[in-house]
Amino acid sequence: MQLCHTEDKTMAGSADEKRQTLLQRTRVAEQAERYEDMVKCVKELVEMGGKLSDDERNLLSVAYKNVAGSRRSAWRVVTALDQKKAEQGVDESDSGRQAVKWLREKVVTDLKEFCGDVLTLIDKFVLPTAENQEAEAEVFYNKMKGDYYRYLTEISEGDEREDMVTKAKESYEKAYAKATTELAPPHPIRLGLALNWSVFHYEIRNDGKEACRVANDAFNSAISEVDHLKEESYKDSTLIMQQLRDNHTLWMSEQEDQGKN
Template identity: 85%
Template structure:
């Protein structure tokens, strides 16, 4: 049974009633861990037009993060198996290789579909309601674009990969320019952006130095503003700061090990 159906007669009524029904179904789908249905509901909610509330933006992010995240994990597993076979670390039968190839191709197809879906949604329906109006939402959507182009860069090769890297970089830069101008250094959205922007440098661009610079700058700027942080934002901000700090420690150690070798 699908929670969201555009022809569902129970959603008849005013636009506000339809939005409330879709929002409720999105929440129920999340609680039931029916993430693909959650994506369908929140996508239709976004397509009804108008600004998304903070709660709705977070549900949008959670829906696609869960669906795309499971496929990224599967893609990494089968990619690792291919790598181990190439290094002759494991013995994989011909049928096993075919199965792994089939799953990898399926995950790539699914990832391209879902990433393309959310990118279109952002460009067509969400950014137009936020640009030059609401800084937090604008940063949020540009960051999301950067994230999903980054995911596409992970699974792409050659010119296609370079195109995804360029688009991710452009999206993160737009988000960062707006965030550093209009959001406080301790704002969770700005910190989340810094976290993912630094990961992009480290994992996609293979630039450990720039990754550490971005992470350090964000951490130090936020650290100086913690005393003035409202209590209701303190937990969210400090959790992200700890993730940034953990990455700095790991990346610095890896860079030092490379230098020794």
């Protein structure tokens, strides 16, 4: 009987040591801006199961966001190149244009697989540990789902795009419902959600009016309470508030210009 207790302790100790090793490797990879390595380490850490700490949760977000960002940038570049060649009248049989299309298809495939990977990770491992327990974590993960479905929307077409739009909208709405009832208006996670939710309305749904409303409401709700935040949250919240205000100003200006035209 004593042997079983010893084995259990050894196994627990080994798991804790592995988790700490992966955590340290994730942090070092972040410092070196080796985001692909960061993703591998944090993914393995998440797949060990259990609730993520705030630090682990943020590392998960940073790792995947940076890799997704570079791949989305590559998609925008090759899409612009293909469009430019089309406008110049370059035939699709041209070797240069074929090379662009080849790379574009590869980038789209890689980005779809990458987004699918993080969405599976959220649904299978992290969201179940947060639902009906912690509002902050639940909002965070549903916002992440909305973001990655939004990324998939950008590179999808037809029925597939409509499906991604619906899933992004559902994820954002679920996060928004929880955030607006359980998180304070100046909470950085609630503000970050409002920022991305407004961008979704503007860029994906082409609804500038709703985008402006979401951004403006979030800013106005937070402004009277932001001074009560702790120092570490204050900086994050005020930065997001500035982004909300900048976007609102830009979008209002664009709508006014469209109205004049």
